[in-house]
Amino acid sequence: MQTNFTLAQLADPHVAESEQILRRCVHCGFCTATCPTYVTLGNELDSPRGRIYLIKDMLENGRAADEEVVTHIDRCLSCLACVTTCPSGVDYMHLVDHARIHIENTYRRPLIDRLIRNLLAAVLPYPARFRTALGFARLGRPFAPLLKRASALRPLGAMLDLAPRSPARASDSAKPGTRIPEAGKRGRVAILSGCAQPVLDPGINEATLRLLARLGVEVVVPEGEGCCGALVHHMGREEQALDFARRNVDVWTREIDKGGLDAIIITASGCGTTIKDYGHMLRLDPAYAEKAARVSGLAKDITEYLSTLDLPRLEPKRLNVAYHSACSMQHGQKITMAPKNLLKAAGFTVRDPGEGHLCCGSAGTYNILQPEISAQLKARKVRNIEATKADVIATGNIGCITQIASGTAIPILHTVELLDWAYGGPKPEKIPAR
Amino acid sequence: MADTIRFLKPREAVLSRRAAIIADLTDLLPPECLVHEARELVPFETDAFVSYRRLPLAVALPKTTAQVAAVMKYCHRYGIPVVPRGAGTSLSGGAIPQEDAVVLGLSKMSRILEVDYANRTATVQAGVTNLNISEAVGIDGFFYAPDPSSQLACTIGGNIGMNSGGAHCLKYGVTTNNLLGVKMVLVDGTVIELGGKHLDAAGYDLLGLVCGSEGQLGIVTEAVVRLIAKPEGARPVLFGFDTSEHAGACVADIIGSGIIPVAIEFMDKPAIEICEAFAHAGYPLDVEALLIVEVEGSEAEMEAMLKAIVEIAGRHGVKTVRESQSATEAALIWKGRKSAFGATGRIADYICMDGTVPLGKLSYVLNKTSEIVDRFGLRVANVFHAGDGNMHPLILFNANDPEDAARAEEAGNEILKLCVDAGGCLTGEHGVGIEKRDLMRHQYSEADLNQQMAVRSAFDEDWILNPSKVFPLDGRPAA
Amino acid sequence: MTLIPNSETDAAYVIRNAASEGKKLALCGGNTRAGFGNAAEPAEMVSSTGLSGIVDYEPAEMVMTVKAGTPVAEIEAALAANRQMMAFEPMDHRGVMGTLGEPTIGGVFAANVSGPRRFVSGAARDSLLGIRFINGRGEPIRAGGRVMKNVTGLDLVKLLAGSHGTLGFLTEVTFRVLPVPQTVETIVISGLDDAAAAKAMAAAMALPVEVSGAAHLPQTVRFRFLGGGLPAGEATVLRIEGLDASVAVRAEKLAAVMEAFGPVSRLGLEESQTLWRQIRDVYPYSDGTLKPVWRVSIAPSAGHQLVAALRLEAGVDAFYDWQGGLVWMRMEADPEAELLRRYIRALGGGHATLMRASDAVRAQTQAFEPQPDAVAALSARVKQKLDPAGIFCPGKMG
Known part of the structure; x- marks a missing residue:
């Protein structure tokens, strides 16, 4: 579609990139149909096409972000379903990234919103702080209903709701060091421990480390x-x-x-999408552009990596698994078949829930910052999953696990936990005894 | 922005009351159902005919028929134009607003109200997407037949407004042939029902009149549509040809032989390349023209029809024949075709024509189309429903170059006139909108148009419903 | 006296004059559907029979343009020579209405006349692509065209179809035709009562076998078809058409499913053709009487409920087409219009049209389903826009 930027505006590489993205959009509207917020709210302003238009208007006029634009951009889950749908190849991801930076740089949020965001940014990415915060959250849980009464404080209530009921157990999985495989080495990888996942569910990387060790893969948990x-x-x-x-x-x-890496293994697809984008994020930093691109090239979701290892086909188990594809998995990284194929090969019966393209409402901190929409999406997701009458749910992202678990009694696990069990690991505690 | 096509001059009496109107609408609708902040109106200024844009006065997004009726009654009382909007996927500018208009969007009315298999009907709200219906009933072996390429996003309300077609209309007909009833809000807010689960009209076929009336007769809020049992199987087959003429002649021969496939779609080389790059459907890249012919039914039936079709194609020097081997492959073949317009966006801006011509004139019109586009120094990709003569030349241009855009528009007009002169019409399924409005006199006499406008006035004496569309701005009846 | 213009120009002249003088006109073709609608005011007849002949027929494009007064028989012959047909199976009303003369194509479209295939392939109005007509001002108007897909402007074609000569005088029609199916077979399920038949037909329509006719012929009418040749008991009949190979497969599949409902037998090509023609033409009630005959359109699952309800209070004989959605009813004595229409409303809506009755009954009965006020007012405004002087068959439809 037509754009209206001055040459001076286009001198900014971010603007130049956004202009190129906007030029591709033909305004066909296909993206509205698969956008979770549009499907929920029925307002063009809360659809990708509407947001693209809002961003375009804001950037073309060189305007600071305002309350209206911020409201609708904030409601975007960055699930990227629109990117999968778009026939014209509009790179919405980088456009909305740019818009978010622009908002952060030009818009002053209301005080409480700022405080909550500062709190999230200061706590979540740091495991030690997060662990401490969760302790407080358990104490604070009785106040959640009270907090939810005031709209500005609702995010705090949502945060308390999401915090696990029981304290996380200690785990060695994130301890730096090299895990030497049990039998002959067939590869060397690094694994991302990350921030929130080891606190919320250390079992995921434990399963990954066990499985890779049995498969003969040397795994490094790097220091720092x-x-x-x-x-x-x-x-x-x-x-x-x-x-x-x-x-x-x-x-x-x-x-x-040091020793070469075949891959950087990521067990949370949300992180995977970002790490695969490091090359782009750091493209303007001459000191890092090349290194970052190399890292992005090596980043692999655990299921992507396992698919290269030719795992043996196992006898069918009588266990129905609803596979929930995280948005960062299917839309962000375009990994759709690998996890299901691995589960099937391991003997599980895989079921696809309806409306599989729709987000569960987790989306990073979305379930904290946009609790109402998130709750509607969660309910819809759970309805679709429960309709499959599955015994367990498998997915590849900690955010989805936390979100969906808070809405259904069906146990939800990381795909790799089921695979570890099928290929000789212990039976995950969450799987019901029969 | 292109500016050849005029809009009606905004009503001063409406513009000057803007603040009061918004205050009144605020009383009529819940807060989340009204958009009026300047910034927020911008995304409603156009639809998929993005060359033209006009900001609306306000946008109403009602959740119930009663709310639609309240807004209509109010707007009627004060002579405020109303522009209905479904998903805003119109390629003819059917949902583009104007400065003095309230956009009435049906996107919040998106529920399927009832599915009745014994009577093979679905009752849906107007904002339900076309594909949602087929998805909702697919598991039980039914589908809703009209399948415009935008079916993923476009709404039933919009389909009714434009009498939408699609690839599979060759066998199943267009919207009007699959629509059994509507609930509709008249211009003064009166709610009426036309039709229902029974067939044919009790009196005049007002339902037939409403279908394709581009939102000028009332606001449809609910529809009863016909469901059809899904065929046992369906198989698209790709036929590649060295020339468009051969492909065109092949189409005429297939139809003439008494075989009616469910769909016959045509793509020329540029279109093949664009779609293949997006969908990776396995379209042959070494041919000048491609036909996608779909047959359906039992294995025996498909075999018999395919055999006959392959034989006919053989007589026209077909170069490649490829049957889809699986449902996934079939889906990819259709994905490529249905994404053709959007995928074109990867290489250029475009406007899409929609003229329909008699089958015998396909090759002639295709050749003339290339001549016209060449003359204007532009490029064209052709992808269309060959079985029913519904052409879709996509004229490629650069929207950031005003001269290029003007040339594209001019070339488009010439192509549409060509379609009419060849015995066809300006638009087969996209609607007149603003895009083809000023060409209406090329197809109709003054008396023909006056008669249509008179009937329109029977529904909306003051012409407040989607007023800038369909009929040339001059020569309209005085209110 | 009947005026028979020989050209569109003449027709326009006649109508323009009548309009200026406020003279009422009754528009007709071959007049075989005389007696349709409300008993209208006396008026001068204008017939389209002087406008006759095929204007353009392109078998390869499946489109035919003819003048409105062309006899249906002539058109059917021309189509048959190319193994084509009108898919909507226009009914011949002469039998049931007790009329003489030659049905014209203009009459078919003016009355939107469709037969058994209507519920899957559409009505006459769905095949009609374009028309020329003279409006009430005496102006020749063209609407639609000759291509299958056309959404250029308001669809006056649909509006004129089924307007029974009250909105305009058709002078030329262009319509879509289809190939004649290679073969036809009919599955007969015997001994089902009306309710069971409705279930069986709904089940058949849910199968991917493309049933193109679904009728139920209760005991009282069954013997009138095929010279009494249908198997004993009520007959629920399902038609399958198409390519030889495919009909065989689909009929087999359908029969297998229908066996769960009752004994199944089959009819071949010729018997099928006769049977469906007789259903189309309402053979059982082509009885030379003036007993009131109703044509009821209702949701298919409600047809038999309507008849069952009526039976408790009135003398009624009935059979069903369109999967039960088209009910042909012959009343023993009183037309019971009010009762009938009350039940139709109670069953979710539809409409009843009085097709045949004595003059006395017609004078007292609304032939067409009365419309809700807002729709009636809208229809009246529409009529006013096409026929401002109100000269075309006043009172016939409303």
Whole structure:
């Protein structure tokens, strides 16, 4: 579609990139149909096409972000279903990233909103702080209903609701070091421990480490790595996000230089999408552009990596698994078949819930910052999943696990936990005895 | 922005009361159902005919028929134009507003109200998407037949407004042939029902009149549509040809032989390349023209029809024949075709024509189309429903170059006139909108148009419903 | 006296004059559907029979343009020579209405006359692509065209179809035709009562076998078809058409499912053709009497409920087409219009048209289903826009 930028505006590489993205959009409207917020709210302003238009109007006029624009951009889950749907190849992801940075730089949020966002950005990416915060959250849970009465405080209520009921157990999975495989080495990878996942559910990476060890893969948990930056990136806090990215790039580059890496394994698809984008995020940083691109090239979701290992086909188990594809998995990384094929090969019966393209409402901190929409999406997702009459749910992202678990009695696990069990690991506790 | 096509001059009496109107609408609708902040109105200024844009006065997004009726009654009382909007996927500018208009969007009315298999009907709200219906009943072996390429996003209300077609209309007909009833809000807010689960009209076929009336006769809020049992199987087959003439002649011969496939779609080389790049459907890239012919039914039936069709194609020098081997492959073949317009966006801006011509004139019109586009120094990709002569030349241009845009518009007009002169019409399924409005006199006499406008006035004496569309702005009846 | 213009120009002249003088006109074709509608005011007849002949017929394009007064028989012969047909199976009303003369194509479209295939392939109005007509001002008007897909402007074609000569005088029609199916077979399920038949027909329509005719012929009418040749008991009949190979497969599949409902037998091509023609033409009530005959359109699942309800209070004989959605009813004595229409409303809506009755009954009965006020007012405004002087068959439809 037609755009209206001055040459001076286009001198800014961010604007230039956005202009190119906007030019591709033909305004056909296909994206509205698969957008979770449009489907829920029925307002063009809360659809990708509407947001693209709002962003275009804001950028073309060189305007600071205002309340209206911020409201609708904030409601975007960044699930990227629109990117999968778009026949014209509009790179909505980088457009909305740019818009979020623009908002962060030009818009002053109301005080409480600012405080909550600062709190999230200061706590979530840091496992130690997060663990401490969860302790407080358990104490604070009785206040959740009270908080939810005041609209500005609703995010705090949602936060308390999402916090696990029982304290996380200690785990060694994130302890730096190299895990030597049980039998003959067939590969060497690094694994991302990340930030929130080891606190919320250390079992995921434990299962990954066990499975890879049995499969003969040497796994490095590098010293010094941390949050991938996705959380703050989606809040538009570019500098903080880039700092996280640079730190991880440094850590992995060191490992690459040390012993070579076949892959950087990621067990949370939300992080995977961001790490695969490091190359783009740091493209304007001459010191990091190349290294970041190399890291992005090596980043693999655990199921992507396992698919290259030719796992043996196992006898069918009588267990129905509803596979929930995280948005960052199917739309962000375009990984659709690998997890299901692995589960099927491992003997599970895989069921696809209806409306599989729709987000569960988790979306990073979305379930905290937009609790109403998130709750509607969760209910819809749970309805679709429960309709499959599955015994368990498998997915590849910690956010979805936390979100969906809070809405259904069907146990939900990471795909790799089921695979670890099928290929000789312990039976996950969450799986019902029969 | 292109500016050849005029809009009606905004009503001063409406513009000057803007603040009061918004205050009144605020009383009529819940807060989340009204958009009026300047910034927020911008995304409603156009639809998929993006070359033209006009900001509306306000946008109403009612959730119930009663709310639609309240808004209509109010707007009627004060002479405020109303522009209905479904998903805003119109390629003819049917949902483009104007400065003095309230956009009435049906996007919040998106529920399927009832599915009745014994009578093979679905009752749906107007904002339900076309594909949602087929998805809702697919598991029970039914589908809703009209399948415009935008079916993923476009709404039934919009389909009724434009009498939408699609690839599979060759066998199953267009919207009007699959619509059994509507609930509709008249211009003064009166709610009426036309038709229902029974067939044919009790009196005049007002339902037939409403279908394709481009939102000028009333606001449809609910519809009863016909469901059809899904065929046992369906198989698209790709036929590649060295020339468009051969493909065109092949189409005429297939139809003439007494075989009616469910769909016959045509793509020329540029279109093949664009769609293949997006969908990776396995379209042959070494041919000048491609036909997608779909047959359906039992295995025996498909075999018999395909055999006959392959034989006919053979007589026209078909170069490649490829049957889809699986449902996934079939889906990819259709995905490529149905994304053709959007996928074109990857390489250029475009406007899409929609003239329909008698089958015998397909090759002639295709050749003339290339001549016209060449003359204007532009490029064209052709992808269309060959079985029913509904052409869709996509004229490629650069929207950031005003001269290029003007040339594209001019070339489009010439192509449409060509379609009419060849015995066809300006629009087969996209509607007149603003895009073809000023060409109406090329197809109709003054008396023909006056008669249509008179009937329109019977529904909306003051012409407040979607007023800038369909009929040329001059020569309208005085209110 | 009947005026028979020989050209569109003449017709326009006649109508323009009548309009200026406020003279009422009754528009007709071959007049075989005389007696349709409300008993209208006396008026001068204008017949389209002087406008006759095929204007354009392109078998390869499946489109035919003819003048409105062309006899249906002539058109059917021309189509048959190319193995084509009008898919909507226009009914011949002469039998049931007790009329003489030659049905014209203009009459078919003016009355939107459709037969058994209507419920899957559409009505006459669905095949009609374009028309020329003279409006009430005496102006020749063209609407639609000759292509299958056309959404250029308001669809006056649909409006004129089924307007029974009250909105305009058709002079030329262009319609879509289809190939004649290679073969036809009919599955007969015997011994089902009306309710069971409704279930069986709904089940058949849910199968992917493309049933193109679904009728139920109760005991009282069954013997009138095929010279009494249908198997004993009520007959629920389902038609399958198409390519030889495919009909065989589909009929087999359908029969297998229908066996669960009752004994199944089959009819071949010729018997099928006769049977469906007789259903189309309402053979059982082509009885030379003036007993009131109703044509009821209702949701298919409600047809038999309507008849069952009426039976408790009135003498009624009935049979069903369109999967039960078209009910042909012959009343023993009183037309029971009010009762009938009350039940139709109670069953979710539809409409009843009085087709045949004595003059005395017709004078007292609304032939067409009365419309809700808002729709009636709208229809009246529409009529006013096409026929401002109100000269075309006043009172016939409303």
